[in-house]
Amino acid sequence: MPAYHFETELLHIGTCLHAPADSPETLPVYMTTAFHVDDLDALEERYKAKGFCYNRSQNPNRAALSDLMNHLEHGEDSIVCSCGMSAITTVVMSLLRSGDHILADKTLYGETIDLFRHIASYGITVTFTDFTDTAEVQAHLRDGTKLLYTETISNPMITVVDIAAIAEIAHANGCWLVVDNTFTSAAAIRPLDLGADVVINSLTKFSNGHSDILCGAATGSSELIQKAKRLLVLFGGVADPMSAWLCQRGMRTMPFRIPRQMQNAEMLAAALEKHPAVKRVHHPSLAGHPQHDLAVSMYQAGRITAMLSIEVEPDREKINAFMNRLKIVRYAMTLGGLRTTIAHPCTSSHWGLPQEELDAMGINFGLIRISTGLENAEDLITDFKQALAVFEK
Numbered sequence: 001m002p003a004y005h006f007e008t009e010l011l012h013i014g015t016c017l018h019a020p021a022d023s024p025e026t027l028p029v030y031m032t033t034a035f036h037v038d039d040l041d042a043l044e045e046r047y048k049a050k051g052f053c054y055n056r057s058q059n060p061n062r063a064a065l066s067d068l069m070n071h072l073e074h075g076e077d078s079i080v081c082s083c084g085m086s087a088i089t090t091v092v093m094s095l096l097r098s099g100d101h102i103l104a105d106k107t108l109y110g111e112t113i114d115l116f117r118h119i120a121s122y123g124i125t126v127t128f129t130d131f132t133d134t135a136e137v138q139a140h141l142r143d144g145t146k147l148l149y150t151e152t153i154s155n156p157m158i159t160v161v162d163i164a165a166i167a168e169i170a171h172a173n174g175c176w177l178v179v180d181n182t183f184t185s186a187a188a189i190r191p192l193d194l195g196a197d198v199v200i201n202s203l204t205k206f207s208n209g210h211s212d213i214l215c216g217a218a219t220g221s222s223e224l225i226q227k228a229k230r231l232l233v234l235f236g237g238v239a240d241p242m243s244a245w246l247c248q249r250g251m252r253t254m255p256f257r258i259p260r261q262m263q264n265a266e267m268l269a270a271a272l273e274k275h276p277a278v279k280r281v282h283h284p285s286l287a288g289h290p291q292h293d294l295a296v297s298m299y300q301a302g303r304i305t306a307m308l309s310i311e312v313e314p315d316r317e318k319i320n321a322f323m324n325r326l327k328i329v330r331y332a333m334t335l336g337g338l339r340t341t342i343a344h345p346c347t348s349s350h351w352g353l354p355q356e357e358l359d360a361m362g363i364n365f366g367l368i369r370i371s372t373g374l375e376n377a378e379d380l381i382t383d384f385k386q387a388l389a390v391f392e393k
Contacts, residue, residue, distance in 0.1 A: 029245045030060045057233050061244035065203075065217070068248055072186035073199050075219035079228050080244055084182060084202025085111060086237035087216035091178060091198055092116075092147065094228040098123030101144040103175075105131035105161065107154040107361045110350035112180070116149075131161045132291060137169055147176050152191060153183035153305045156345045156369040157362050158282040160291035160298070167195025176224070182206070182336075187258040188303045198224055205336030206306065208250035209257050213243040257338070257374060261306035264340075264380060265372035269308045271381045277391035279366070283308040306372040307335065309345075313391050314366035319344065325387040328375060335371035340380055343369045 004012075035052045037043045043053075052058050062080040069078040081087040092115070096102070102116055106128040116126040129140045131150045148170045150161045163179060170177040179191040182202040191199045198220035201207055208215060216239075218228055232238060239247070269283035284295035284304045295304050312319065323331055323342070332341035333348055343349060346365050350358060358364070372380070 027061065027064055027245065027248075030241050032241075055241070056236060056238055059238075059241050059244070061241040061248070062239055065215075065239070065244045065248045068251060069201070069217045069219050072190075072251075073181070073201075073219040074190050074192050075199065075225070076222040077225035077229075078217050078219040079225060079232050080239045081216040081218070081232065082237045082239050082243075083204060083214040084180075084200065084216035085115070086232075086235075087200050087202070087218040088112060088180070089115060090228050090232045090235060090237060091200065091218045091224075092119070092124075092149075094231040095176060095178075095224070096124050096146055099144055100124050100146040101142060102126040102147050102149055103137065103140055103145050104128050104148070105150040105154060107157045107159055108149075108151060109155045109180070109182075110345075110353060112149075113350075113353065131166060132159050134162065134165050134169060137166060141169075141173050141175075145173065145175055147178060149178045149180075151180040151183060152189055153284070153307060155183060155307075156309050156343075156349060156367065158183075158284065158289075158305065158307060158309055160284050160289075160295045160304075162294055163189075163191050163194040163196060163298070170197075171195065183305050183307050184299075185254065185258060187254050188262070188299055188305070192220065194298075197221065198228075203247050203251075204334065206258055206261070207254060207336075208247045209253065209336060209338060210246075210250045211332070211334060211337035211339075213246045213250075215239045215243050215247040258306065259303055260374055261372050262303050264375070264377045265306045265308050265370075266304075267377040268370070268372060268380055268384065272308075272310055272384060272388075275385065275388055277312060277388040278310050279313075280311040281308060282310070307369065308372065309367055309369045311364065312366045312368060312388070314364055315391075316365070318390050319366070319368070321390040322387050325390060326383055327386075328379060328383050329370075329387075332371075335369070337371070338374050340373035340375055341371045343371075345369055 033055045037046055065080045066078040104126055127140050130136045167177045176197040178198045179196040180200040181191055182205050185206045198218055201217045203215040203217055266285040269281050269286055272278045273281040284292055329340045329342055345363050345367055350363055
């Protein structure tokens with residue numbers, strides 16, 4: 001490089017490599033907003049090759065994570081988004097138009113419910129019904145219904161939906177089925193294999209598993225995902241390179257983390273079901289769960305979900321005392337991390353919903369959601385038991 005002034009050299013020297021570096025053991029983090037081309041001819045060639053030009057449109061780290069999601073969920077293509085809600089919003093808005101109708105499970109993540117209500121201002125209507133009852137689903141279909149939406153395991157009531165049966169209803173009526181797989185992940189079930197058209201994952205949660213990034217994905221057929229991809233670029237809700245890189249690194253350990261978390265949840269649920277201060281435990285591994293038989297048939301034994309919820313006395317002071325008495329379990333406004341956490345749906349994920357809607361879902365003030373981590377199961381059981389003593393006073 002010829003001699004330039006100090007500030008010019010400072011900007012340009014050290015911006016490229018002069019030795020081969022084309023096969024790193026670990027994919028680098030591409031922290032760049034854009035990729036250079038030499039001239040307009042090179043730019044045209046880049047376009048033809050569908051190469052990388054601008055970060056919002058395409059980035060190598062998102063592309064690599066998309067490849068991983070395609071493999072895990074058995075899909076043809078994926079979008080990688082800034083969070084799970086970005087994935088949900090992008091997919092729904094790419095598929096629907098004014099006058100269309102969504103039929104959704106009545107028990108969903110609270111902000112998914114908020115989103116569906118918000119888009120009414122765009123002329124898209126929604127009806128919520130019980131997706132554990134296929135007759136109810138069939139009864140609420142109407143001429144404008146274009147999309148059915150559910151979670152594999154519902155947040156926070158831990159109900160189980162028969163994905164194959166719902167997919168059959170959707171397709172028989174010319175509808176798409178979109179399934180949120182966050183509470184289980186591809187480590188336990190692949191909704192596309194059961195007939196879903198698009199599967200959503202909040203990768204922030206169990207897939208990444210380390211509680212250190214926000215990321216989301218939607219996976220499905222190339223036709224549907226291309227629609228979503230075009231809109232995602234315009235919305236700008238893409239994952240940043242570092243988050244995509246960290247997420248992919250976290251996902252490499254899914255086969256070792258998630259089954260252990262699911263096993264811990266099953267053991268914790270069985271222990272808490274016997275505790276006198278616990279009125280009810282919601283986990284599909286329990287014989288008394290309303291969808292226990294369905295869960296056993298859909299999921300591998302002991303690999304259903306690491307999420308459970310319990311019902312205790314709906315007394316705010318005692319609930320606060322319970323939370324403060326826990327030693328290794330902490331309250332967190334998230335789930336799916338390495339450590340066990342709890343949340344209170346009435347004041348977090350479903351805060352602000354009218355009481356009659358909470359009642360219809362079965363969510364009461366005494367409901368506590370538990371995301372089970374990788375601790376020793378006996379340590380978790382001991383911690384919950386000693387903290388639950390506040391309800392026995």
